[in-house]
Amino acid sequence: MTNRHGSLPAQGRSWAQIKSEMESLAENDFDWRAGRLGVYVFNAGEDVRTVARDAYSMFISENGLGPAAFPSLRRMEDEVVGFGLSLLEAPEDACGDMTSGGTESILMAVKTCRDWWRAQGETERTEIVAPHSAHPAFNKAAEYLGLTVTRVPVAADFTADTDAMAVAVNDRTMMVVGSAPCFPFGVIDGIEQLSTLALERNLWLHVDACVGGYFAPFARMNGINLPPFDFALPGVRSMSADLHKYGYAAKGASTVFYRSGELREHQLFRFGDWPTGEMATPTLAGTRPGGAIAAAWAVMNYLGQEGYQSKAQTVIETREKYERGLEAIGGFQFWGRHQLGLLAFGSDEFDMFAVAEGMRDRGWMSAGLRQPKGMHLMLSPGHAEVADEYLSDMAAVVTEVRSGDRVAVAGGGSRYS
Ligand SMILES: Cc1ncc(COP(=O)(O)O)c(C=O)c1O
Known part of the structure; x- marks a missing residue:
């Protein structure tokens, strides 16, 4: 944050000047192109980046808020969501949306879960039980939505201590969380045990596959023996999976998925009491960058299953x-x-x-x-x-x-x- 006031240049400058200034600004950045960053950037190569960049600029002005105006974006988003659903073994009735990133996907899943419980008359359900290693986005969501998070220390192998989580669950618990994998340690939690817990105690299990959602399915196709972590487990009700991580899409692209359309209903926001009449949006954003949708679609088509x-x-x-x-x-x-x-x-x-x-x-x-x-x-x-x-x-x-x-x-x- 800065509170230093600046003034716009009195006259605009040339693109050549601006570009050169931006290049010198970037000189102090870590050289991710040379592999120097082990965080923040997912570098799949110049060819993938070119596809993402060109697709992004083709749709840089289009707005995902208006699918009726831009059936192109609607089609691309539907297909991206569809690719994700099938990779994550989602059942026929499952559905989802694109969001701006993992944090928004998690926020939407938490809000949807809260409102689903409210619709069941369970307004006291306001607590999320998560492993200590879960992403801070769950606390951000809880803080924004008036909820609380109980973080349970991880087990000796750094995965979620699912027994301790079962003990932490109580009548106020609305959601249990597992990561596939978690950010700090990169390990996949025992989602199978959490699924059983969720079914036994009638809880909403969210699997945060922001990192693994577009990686683990391909690792598995390559013969890596991974524990089950997705909708194949019946207790999983929602998942987050980031396209701008191992989906290699341009930044500003993630997906949030629900086991059924009935669950996703609680994600939608509708408001009609203003002069324009009803406005309905599926996710947090109003305007949504067409470029991010287009770039994700293009990269997925460019790489295909074999490429991933x-x-x-x-x-x-x-x-x-x-x-x-x-x-x-x-x-x-x-x-x-x-x-x-x-x-x-x-x-x-x-x-x-x-x-x-x-x-x-x-x-x-x-x-x-x-x-x-x-x-x-x-x-x-x-x-x-x-x-x-x-x-x-x-x-x-x-x-x-x-x-x-x-x-x-x-x-x-x-x-x-
Ligand atoms: C496991 C996990 N979940 C959620 C997020 C949040 O994603 P974003 O930074 O796209 O909001 C991250 C980011 O690194 C993550 O590693």
């Missing part, structure tokens, strides 16, 4: 290479069993904040972990090319930290903020 499978394979092989490399350096421990593109690790032998700072000084940035202390890498296909460089810098930094030549200065290592 191949990207998933590259990412998993890269993650394995990072794991082997870190093991060879020595002194690291992995936080949980990683099966997708995320990797979380720490150390009992040296200070991980000092390691994170050392890597940052060498131009590598990733999210830090505080409980327990560690680092986190969210890998994308682009990281395949820089794994050796990363590992050799890591070896050098660990040597510095072990010898005492480097100590943590900022005291927090890298941050996710």
